Amino acid sequence: MLRLENLNKYYPPTGEVGAGAMPAPALTDVSLDIAQGEFFTLLGPSGCGKTTTLQCIAGLEHPGTGRITMGDRVVFDSDPGILVPPNKRGLGMVFQSYAIWPHMTVYENVAFPLQHGPRKLPSSTVRTKVQAALERVMLQDYVDRPAPYLSGGQQQRVALARALVSEPSIILLDEPLSNLDAKLRDAMRVELRDLVKALGITTIYVTHDQTEALSMSDRIALMNKGRVVQLGTPEDLYLRPKSAFVAEFVGRSNIIQGKVEQVGVDGRGVVNTAFGPLSCPLPATAQQGQTAELMVRPHGVEILPAGAEAKGANVFAATVGRTSFLGEFFDIELVSADGAIVRVFGSPYQRHETGTAVAFRLPEDRCLVLACRS
Amino acid sequence: MSSAPAAALTNQHTRRNVTTIVSIVLLALMTLLVVAPLLILFRTSLAPSGELPFESGTYSPDNYIEAVTNPRLLEIVLNTLQYALGSVTIGVLLAFGIAWLVERTDLPGKALVRTLMYSWMAIPPVVLAFGWILLGNPGNGIINVVVRALFGVEGVAFTIYSMSSMIVITGLAIAPTAFSMIAGLLRNMDPQLESAGAVHGASGLGVFRTVTLPLLVPGLMSVGILLFMAMIQAFDLPLVIGLTAKVQVLSTQIFLLANSDISRPDYSLTATFGTFFLVLAAVLMTVYFRVVRLGERFRVVTGKAFRPSKRPLGAWKLPAAVMVGLYFTIMLLPFLVLLWTSFQPFYAIPSWEALSRFTLQNYASVFKERQITRALFNTIILILFSATIVMVLSVMIAWIAVRTKTRVSRALELVSFAPMAIPPVVLAIAILLIYLRTPLYGTIWLIILAHVTAYIAYGTRTMHAALLQIHKELESAALISGAGWFTMLRRVIFPLLLPHILNGWLWVAGHSARDITFPLFLITATNVVAASELYVLWTTPEIPKSSALAIVLVAGLLMLVVPVQIFTSRLELGRSSKSSA
Ligand SMILES: Nc1ncnc2c1ncn2[C@@H]1O[C@H](COP(=O)(O)OP(=O)(O)O)[C@@H](O)[C@H]1O
Ligand SMILES: [Mg+2]
Numbered sequence: 045m046l047r048l049e050n051l052n053k054y055y056p057p058t059g060e061v062g063a064g065a066m067p068a069p070a071l072t073d074v075s076l077d078i079a080q081g082e083f084f085t086l087l088g089p090s091g092c093g094k095t096t097t098l099q100c101i102a103g104l105e106h107p108g109t110g111r112i113t114m115g116d117r118v119v120f121d122s123d124p125g126i127l128v129p130p131n132k133r134g135l136g137m138v139f140q141s142y143a144i145w146p147h148m149t150v151y152e153n154v155a156f157p158l159q160h161g162p163r164k165l166p167s168s169t170v171r172t173k174v175q176a177a178l179e180r181v182m183l184q185d186y187v188d189r190p191a192p193y194l195s196g197g198q199q200q201r202v203a204l205a206r207a208l209v210s211e212p213s214i215i216l217l218d219e220p221l222s223n224l225d226a227k228l229r230d231a232m233r234v235e236l237r238d239l240v241k242a243l244g245i246t247t248i249y250v251t252h253d254q255t256e257a258l259s260m261s262d263r264i265a266l267m268n269k270g271r272v273v274q275l276g277t278p279e280d281l282y283l284r285p286k287s288a289f290v291a292e293f294v295g296r297s298n299i300i301q302g303k304v305e306q307v308g309v310d311g312r313g314v315v316n317t318a319f320g321p322l323s324c325p326l327p328a329t330a331q332q333g334q335t336a337e338l339m340v341r342p343h344g345v346e347i348l349p350a351g352a353e354a355k356g357a358n359v360f361a362a363t364v365g366r367t368s369f370l371g372e373f374f375d376i377e378l379v380s381a382d383g384a385i386v387r388v389f390g391s392p393y394q395r396h397e398t399g400t401a402v403a404f405r406l407p408e409d410r411c412l413v414l415a416c417r418s
Numbered sequence: 419m420s421s422a423p424a425a426a427l428t429n430q431h432t433r434r435n436v437t438t439i440v441s442i443v444l445l446a447l448m449t450l451l452v453v454a455p456l457l458i459l460f461r462t463s464l465a466p467s468g469e470l471p472f473e474s475g476t477y478s479p480d481n482y483i484e485a486v487t488n489p490r491l492l493e494i495v496l497n498t499l500q501y502a503l504g505s506v507t508i509g510v511l512l513a514f515g516i517a518w519l520v521e522r523t524d525l526p527g528k529a530l531v532r533t534l535m536y537s538w539m540a541i542p543p544v545v546l547a548f549g550w551i552l553l554g555n556p557g558n559g560i561i562n563v564v565v566r567a568l569f570g571v572e573g574v575a576f577t578i579y580s581m582s583s584m585i586v587i588t589g590l591a592i593a594p595t596a597f598s599m600i601a602g603l604l605r606n607m608d609p610q611l612e613s614a615g616a617v618h619g620a621s622g623l624g625v626f627r628t629v630t631l632p633l634l635v636p637g638l639m640s641v642g643i644l645l646f647m648a649m650i651q652a653f654d655l656p657l658v659i660g661l662t663a664k665v666q667v668l669s670t671q672i673f674l675l676a677n678s679d680i681s682r683p684d685y686s687l688t689a690t691f692g693t694f695f696l697v698l699a700a701v702l703m704t705v706y707f708r709v710v711r712l713g714e715r716f717r718v719v720t721g722k723a724f725r726p727s728k729r730p731l732g733a734w735k736l737p738a739a740v741m742v743g744l745y746f747t748i749m750l751l752p753f754l755v756l757l758w759t760s761f762q763p764f765y766a767i768p769s770w771e772a773l774s775r776f777t778l779q780n781y782a783s784v785f786k787e788r789q790i791t792r793a794l795f796n797t798i799i800l801i802l803f804s805a806t807i808v809m810v811l812s813v814m815i816a817w818i819a820v821r822t823k824t825r826v827s828r829a830l831e832l833v834s835f836a837p838m839a840i841p842p843v844v845l846a847i848a849i850l851l852i853y854l855r856t857p858l859y860g861t862i863w864l865i866i867l868a869h870v871t872a873y874i875a876y877g878t879r880t881m882h883a884a885l886l887q888i889h890k891e892l893e894s895a896a897l898i899s900g901a902g903w904f905t906m907l908r909r910v911i912f913p914l915l916l917p918h919i920l921n922g923w924l925w926v927a928g929h930s931a932r933d934i935t936f937p938l939f940l941i942t943a944t945n946v947v948a949a950s951e952l953y954v955l956w957t958t959p960e961i962p963k964s965s966a967l968a969i970v971l972v973a974g975l976l977m978l979v980v981p982v983q984i985f986t987s988r989l990e991l992g993r994s995s996k997s998s999a
Contacts, residue, residue: 056823104894130897137898143891147913160909161900206899 045080045246046214051100051110053093053270070096071107072270078246078263083237085249087257088267089293094250095140097267098216101248102137103130114214132162136207136215136245140222142199144191150202151187154178157210177209180239197228204236214246221256233260254294258282266290282341288414291339298345298386300338304330304416315413318384319360324411334416342389344410347376347402354403358411361403362386364396378404441818441826444811448833451871455848456696456840462689462851481690490671495698498667501585501656502649508589510642513596516745519738521604523729526739532601534746538594540979541753542932542949545968547658548956549752550587552759554578560755563767579663588655590749592645599644603637636709643706651699651841653935658953668695669843669935676847676939685851692844703839753972760965780966790967792944793951796862797931797971800947804869805927809919811870812877817911819878820885831878838875845872846939860942868936873926880925884918917986924982931975 053071071093078084086094099105101112103119106127112120119128136157145153154177158170165173178184181201186194194202200220207215220236221229237260240247251257257264258278266274266281274281274290285291288299302317304326313326315336324338354361365377365385374390388404396402464477485491519525520532554561556574565575577583607630653669660670672695675688731738758768760780766772784790812834819831837845849868858864888911896906937950946954948971955964 099894102894102898104897130894131900131902133898134900135898137895139891139895141889141891143889143895145892145895145910145914156896156901156909157899160896160902160905206895210900 045082045115046076046078046101046248047111047113048074048076048097048101049111049113050075051097051107051112053096053100053105053107069270071100074110074267074270074272076265076272076275078248081241081244081246083240083247083249083260083262085251085257085261085264086267087251087254087264087293090252092267093270094252094267095218096270098137098218098248098250101214102135102216103128103133134162134210134212134214136210136212138200138203138207138215138217138220140218140220142203142220142223144194144199144202146191148191149187150178150183150189150191150194153191153202154205154209157206161210173209174205177205180208181205196223196225197232200224200232204239208239208243208245211243212245214248215240217247217249219251220249222251222253229256236260258294266293268293284412285339285414288337288339291412291414296342296387298340298342299414300340300384300386302336302338304332304334304336307332312408318382319362319380319386319406322358322406322411324358324406324408324413326413327416330413330416331418334418336413337415337417339412339414340386340406340410342375342387344407345378345386345388346405346407347378347388347390347394347396348405350400350402352403356405358408359403359405361401364398364400364402367396367398378402437818437822438824438826440814441822441824441830444815444818445826445830445833447811448815448830448874451867451874452833452836452840455845455852455871458851459689459692459696459844459848462686463693465686465689467684467686481686484687485690485694491694494666494668494671497581497665498650498669500581501588501665501667502646502652504582504585505588505592505649506642506645508586509592509596509645510600510638512589512593512745513600514638516593516742517597517600517604519731519742521601523731523738525731525735525742531742531746535594535597536983537976537980538749539598540928540975541972542654542968542975543588543591544654544658544932544934544949544952545756545972546591546752547587547655548952548964548968549754549756550583551578551659552755552765552961553752554583558765558767560767578659581660581663581665584655584659584663584665587659588649588652590745591655592649593745596641596645599641600638603634603641607633639709640706643702643709647699647702647706647839650702651843653843654932657934657938658956668698669841672843672847673939676850685847688847689851692841692847695841696839696844699839699841699844756965756968759962760969762962765961780962781970783963784966784970789946790951790963793946793948793967794970796945797948799862800866800869801927801930803866804873804930805923807866807870808873808877808926809881809923811874812881812922813915813919815874815878816881816885819882821890831882834878835875837872838879840872842872842933842935843939846936849936850939859940860944862945862947864940865936865945865947868940869926869930869933872933872936873929877922877926880918880922881915884915888914917989920982920986920989924979928975928979931971 051071051074052069054069055067057067074093074097076084086097088094096105100107100120106120107122109122110120111118111122114133117128118126119133120126145156148156151174154174155170158165158173175184175187178187181204183198183201183205186198186202191199191202200223203220207217217236221232224232233256249257249260258281261278263275263277264281265272268289274286276284281290281294285294285297288297291297291299300317300319300322302315302322304313305316305321306314307326307330308314311325311328312323313330314321314323315326315338316322317338322338326336330336348359360380362378362380365379367374367376369375369392371392373392374394374396376388376390376396378386378388380386386404386406390396463481464479465481466476466478467481516531516535520528525531551559553559554576556562556577556579559576559578561576562574565571578587651669652667653673656665656667656670657673660666666674668691672688672691675691676683676685759765761776761778762772763775763777763779766775784794815830815834818827846868849864849871853859853864858867892910892914893906896910897903901909932949934949934953937945937947938953941950948967952964952967952971955967958964
């Protein structure tokens with residue numbers, strides 16, 4: 045449905061700051077293939093190029109090189125020189141600032157794409173369509189309200205109604221929830237996904253919030269410094285990150301350094317860590333003597349019942365360090381004899397006093413080797 | 419940008435070309451308006467005395483040598499600095515006091531104070547000066563007459579014709595302008611910064627000294643320097659008061675050189691003085707930008723709407739209100755005197771006997787005499803055209819400067835800002851030199867051209883600031899919705915800019931109406947406007963007729979300014995801060 049092929053983009057240097065010096069590229073070789081009706085998320089830290097990607101799709105910015113195809117229509121191609129302007133791309137978009145025009149009413153804002161878009165509709169049709177769009181976002185009672193008299197949440201809904209009113213096949217959302225308070229954000233996550241899914245619209249969603257990305261998306265592209273670093277389903281990203289960056293950006297993680305001690309025949313092996321020898325799956329390329337970087341999620345670590353002995357496979361002894369109660373779980377630091385730390389999210393019903401000795405297990409299939417280097 | 423072929427076939431491409439062509443055309447126009455006169459000025463300053471730039475083939479530094487060795491130069495420069503520094507100090511202190519009372523205390527009648535201050539900006543300083551002359555001239559000035567009668571003294575108690583009077587009157591006159599800028603500074607200061615000082619143990623005065631004042635200093639400095647620059651260049655009050663007082667500043671000296679009664683005007687020496695003046699103004703400009711940049715580091719002005727804490731005045735309420743009232747009374751006095759005089763057949767001290775001579779004859783003349791009606795008609799043409807042309811050009815230039823980042827747009831920004839540093843008298847001389855031998859000379863269009871050049875800097879600055887506040891996404895949203903370029907401009911940008919455009923238009927119209935610099939330098943029998951006619955009548959002297967014209971001019975300006983101001987503030991209020999995104 046929507047294909048980006050090898051997009052590259054530089055912004056020209058701005059202002060006096062570091063004039064002359066060429067800034068880092070905003071996008072490097074970004075390629076994505078998004079299916080019809082998919083809820084696709086661009087995730088990444090601030091400044092990684094998410095908005096730039098979205099604006100290239102919208103036609104508000106233009107990549108230096110690359111090609112963008114919507115359905116079977118090429119809307120941008122640097123090579124034969126095709127460039128369809130934003131107003132001819134037939135998209136819906138919700139901007140980070142919402143971009144609600146302050147000099148118009150709610151009705152005028154939402155009706156704009158129908159009145160000024162490529163197909164000029166008769167005003168009776170416009171009225172029914174605007175009404176329907178406002179009902180969809182539950183703002184039917186605010187039709188004639190001037191835009192400045194709306195709360196943040198209402199503005200976000202107006203922006204959404206405006207993006208949907210012309211029934212586009214693709215909708216672009218740039219951090220639409222980041223200006224809302226936490227409660228409203230939780231509610232809107234579900235509502236928003238249900239809405240676009242019900243309409244069958246292909247959705248490109250930009251966010252820096254991993255919870256939003258994981259809970260809403262069919263697939264996620266995680267970006268860093270203008271590149272896509274991993275592309276996959278929410279489970280892929282959370283359970284099978286390909287690098288420490290991905291592991292640490294999507295959820296919290298323990299990164300453990302070690303040395304490959306033994307490489308087994310069945311894709312498993314033993315890595316020597318600060319806690320002791322740890323058996324875990326190893327990549328096929330791993331060789332004995334290499335340094336390995338392992339990842340375990342804090343939720344994946346098991347604290348053994350009090351009094352259990354530190355014996356058996358992948359079971360280690362430690363002392364309880366700093367703990368903090370977060371309501372949904374206990375955040376506990378376990379400290380090994382030589383000071384290495386592992387973070388564990390334990391049950392909120394089970395208190396561990398600082399200073400007590402405990403045994404913990406790193407289950408074999410929850411240990412993921414991210415990289416092996418000689 | 420990086421992919422030239424990518425744009426080949428599309429709307430986008432043509433659009434980009436349109437903006438490129440428009441920016442090149444604008445740059446050419448601005449260069450012609452701003453840069454060309456200065457080159458001619460410089461050329462003239464190198465020509466032998468008495469020759470015009472286009473006629474002379476020789477270059478000589480004689481004029482510079484003559485100017486530098488002239489002992490009067492230093493005196494004039496010192497006079498100029500003294501005048502500017504004195505009046506700005508008085509104006510800023512007055513304005514700060516009143517602004518602080520209005521914005522940060524529970525002074526009664528704030529709305530009235532604000533309205534009076536803003537309307538006051540519509541009143542031409544020359545008009546004020548004429549009023550003050552009637553009040554304070556050493557012969558039959560009302561102040562002197564009253565003092566003589568009260569104390570039985572002989573001679574002159576007070577004279578308007580001195581440097582110090584000129585400074586005080588200018589200070590009073592610029593206070594409203596300073597007020598509008600300083601009130602903005604105070605309004606935009608986050609009160610939490612002050613609260614933080616108080617919470618951490620500082621007393622009321624301590625907070626003012628250690629938090630408020632240091633935070634305001636950069637802002638106050640930049641207001642001060644901006645006004646200082648304006649006062650260095652000021653021409654009207656120094657002409658009306660200073661000429662009789664025999665205190666000359668740079669601008670009046672240049673006027674005298676160009677309008678000598680005794681000999682043929684010496685344009686090359688005038689141009690030389692003009693060049694000196696230009697350099698002085700350019701240096702100040704640089705200082706101004708240094709200070710502004712320094713101020714940005716503090717960035718107190720966040721643009722958010724705060725509700726600053728209002729300090730109760732307590733027992734000081736009455737004295738404070740009386741002081742503010744006194745200021746307005748003083749400001750009103752010259753105006754009242756003019757009003758009185760405009761109903762008299764000849765100037766007379768207010769008395770019952772004089773009242774019996776009440777006449778409307780002066781107003782009848784204003785609307786009947788051909789010369790004056792022509793001046794009024796010309797003024798209307800002047801105001802409408804210069805304000806409209808300035809705003810149309812400014813919106814385009816600011817648009818290009820903000821939204822396209824090319825070398826042409828940067829050059830355009832620079833050239834259109836340059837007139838800020840060109841003193842009006844210098845520009846007037848330069849324009850006179852260029853157009854003296856063209857058919858444009860002697861027409862009202864030449865004054866319009868001069869005003870467009872002089873006020874374009876203000877126009878582009880304000881439009882620039884206004885456009886920066888319009889979030890780019892508001893434009894993008896229209897494009898995404900399928901609107902074309904012009905629809906976007908018409909439906910989104912123009913309505914959003916409208917209050918700023920109207921305000922800018924008013925400012926230019928007001929300044930265009932009050933200016934006497936260009937009309938006097940470029941004056942002929944046919945292109946006289948109300949402001950220059952006012953001066954001519956005054957010096958003739960036809961005091962009552964001149965007073966009537968002044969009243970008509972002020973009334974006309976107030977009728978224009980007040981309704982539009984109310985309309986725009988309503989417009990802005992309707993779109994309160996919340997969603998400007
Ligand atoms: N208009 C612009 N001009 C210059 N640089 C820009 C512009 N917009 C974004 N950038 C730069 O490009 C990079 C990516 O920005 P953006 O796509 O906005 O990031 P994100 O949306 O992921 O936070 C950043 O380093 C940013 O500073
Ligand atoms: Mg962004």
